[in-house]
Amino acid sequence: MKLSSDLKALETRIGHKFSRPELLVRAVTHSSMSSPTRDDNQRLEFLGDRVLGMVMAEALLAQDRDAREGQLAPRFNALVRKEACADVAREIDLGDALKLGRSEMLSGGRRKLALLGDAMEALIAAVYLDAGFDAARDMVVRLWGARVHQVDDDARDAKTSLQEWAQARGFKPPKYDLIARSGPDHAPIFTIAAQLENGETEKASAGSKRHAEQAAAQALLTRLESA
Known part of the structure; x- marks a missing residue:
């Protein structure tokens, strides 16, 4: 060939x-x-x-x-x-x-x-x-x-890291809510909000719910760690 x-x-x-x-x-x-x-x-x-x-x-x-x-x-x-x-x-x-x-x-x-x-x-x-x-x-x-x-010693995904952050402070696990879906059926865009028990929240969009959840968790972690 x-x-x-x-x-x-x-x-x-x-x-x-x-x-x-x-x-x-x-x-x-x-x-x-x-x-x-x-x-x-x-x-x-x-x-x-x-x-x-x-x-x-x-x-x-x-x-x-x-x-x-x-x-x-x-x-x-x-x-x-x-x-x-x-x-x-x-x-x-x-x-x-x-x-x-x-x-x-x-x-x-x-x-x-x-x-x-x-x-x-x-x-x-x-x-x-x-x-x-x-x-x-x-x-x-x-x-x-x-x-x-x-590669980091604690190379965990963002959702795992956010859950550990919450647990270390006595919070319940983060919630992930689908707040919007757009785009055609063959290429949808999902917008997810990650929220902590204390009201802290961040949104992110991606081509799958899983990736949008990870992105929202990372955005929230980044803000919390820089505060």
């Missing part, structure tokens, strides 16, 4: 030339472009998530030989979550190489966090199947780079 110029450029950016180029094509094919003769990247995403987890677990153990499980777990979660995968995908311009259906293209699919994160995991699996674990590990360590060394 002959790769297109955009996929050859992607090979250069990730530092891996495929012996089985069909794996790369599958890794960048979204389900909106699948057909009986064209596989999408969902199964590769499932595998890539596990390969990434193994690489990150090894890397964290090697980096800090004295760290306890309670320190390692939040670091691990920060490095393998979808947001981290999407950040790496943006750095290598993975979105430019994605094969998307018309509806996904029109709704900005090349920039969607979930879609980019899934494709990054699929790409890891493609390298693993093409050349083995060592090749996949080398690519992941290279692309994640300084993230492994800079």
